[in-house]
Amino acid sequence: MSWNDAHGAAMIAAAQAHDELVAGVDAYIDVFGALRRAGVEVMGQKLGGLLGLYVDDSSGAAPGCLVNTGLEEVAMRHTAAHELGHHRMFHGTSVDHQDQASGRWGEGWPQHEREAEAFASWFLMPRPAARAALDRCGLDLPEAPADVYRMARWLGVPYATAVRQLVRLKMIDRHTETEWLKHSPADLKTQLSGGLPVGRQAHVHLLTSDAHGGTLHVTSGDCLLLAVSGGRFDDLPAGVSADAPDTAGQLAFLDSSTPEASRALWVGDGLIEETVLRAVTDASGPFLISLRRTPGREGSNHFWS
Numbered sequence: 229m230s231w232n233d234a235h236g237a238a239m240i241a242a243a244q245a246h247d248e249l250v251a252g253v254d255a256y257i258d259v260f261g262a263l264r265r266a267g268v269e270v271m272g273q274k275l276g277g278l279l280g281l282y283v284d285d286s287s288g289a290a291p292g293c294l295v296n297t298g299l300e301e302v303a304m305r306h307t308a309a310h311e312l313g314h315h316r317m318f319h320g321t322s323v324d325h326q327d328q329a330s331g332r333w334g335e336g337w338p339q340h341e342r343e344a345e346a347f348a349s350w351f352l353m354p355r356p357a358a359r360a361a362l363d364r365c366g367l368d369l370p371e372a373p374a375d376v377y378r379m380a381r382w383l384g385v386p387y388a389t390a391v392r393q394l395v396r397l398k399m400i401d402r403h404t405e406t407e408w409l410k411h412s413p414a415d416l417k418t419q420l421s422g423g424l425p426v427g428r429q430a431h432v433h434l435l436t437s438d439a440h441g442g443t444l445h446v447t448s449g450d451c452l453l454l455a456v457s458g459g460r461f462d463d464l465p466a467g468v469s470a471d472a473p474d475t476a477g478q479l480a481f482l483d484s485s486t487p488e489a490s491r492a493l494w495v496g497d498g499l500i501e502e503t504v505l506r507a508v509t510d511a512s513g514p515f516l517i518s519l520r521r522t523p524g525r526e527g528s529n530h531f532w533s
Contacts, residue, residue: 378433
């Protein structure tokens, strides 16, 4: 099966899953909630070289999947969507390794793995969600790799997933895909933050005026960078701080007088499940954004907090 065939089948399967398992497709999609509504038990634990696995119901027990909590949140979300793809496309039990393909990404993958991977992209990043993320970034189309990184933060998807899916959505061409995949998320984080200390599994969220009223899903260590005219954060909620975390000793080199540092906030472990962050701006009204903390995913999803 070619990748085009896999995407054709997966696009239909993902649309059907959206209709049955998701409240809407114009924003961040709750893949773990979708798995729960699909009747798939989900467990999280560190798995070394495994990304995850799916176990079907052929033994008589309920279907289930396991995700590697050693991954960052967006990688866990992609893995969970991949396992949901196995379930929705009736693939049977499947084990997904980090090194399952040698050489270039996707080369030599069997049919069921291509379908599940394509499903993950279409499920997490359908066209309405991609357009909504671009709107939150104040963009009509992405013009640079940093634009893709920014929109991927609103969608909760890995950078590479977003780049590849933009080709399928006909928002970029194949040549652009090849060039943009050469950029690493680490380099893009440094570019957007001006070199502020951001941990390996944390993200930078650049907030322009178009982000007002949006809901951002964040994890501990994430950096919130306000890019609104005259903007300054006001009355910080618990769990959000102007003090950068100590990331491998980088704090010693942080100059708090830089423009980036003066408009940066950091998400900590104390953030409640959902809160509203406020900033004052040069505009007539305040800047508001909802922060939603992603839960820890160790153990059964029934006990994630």
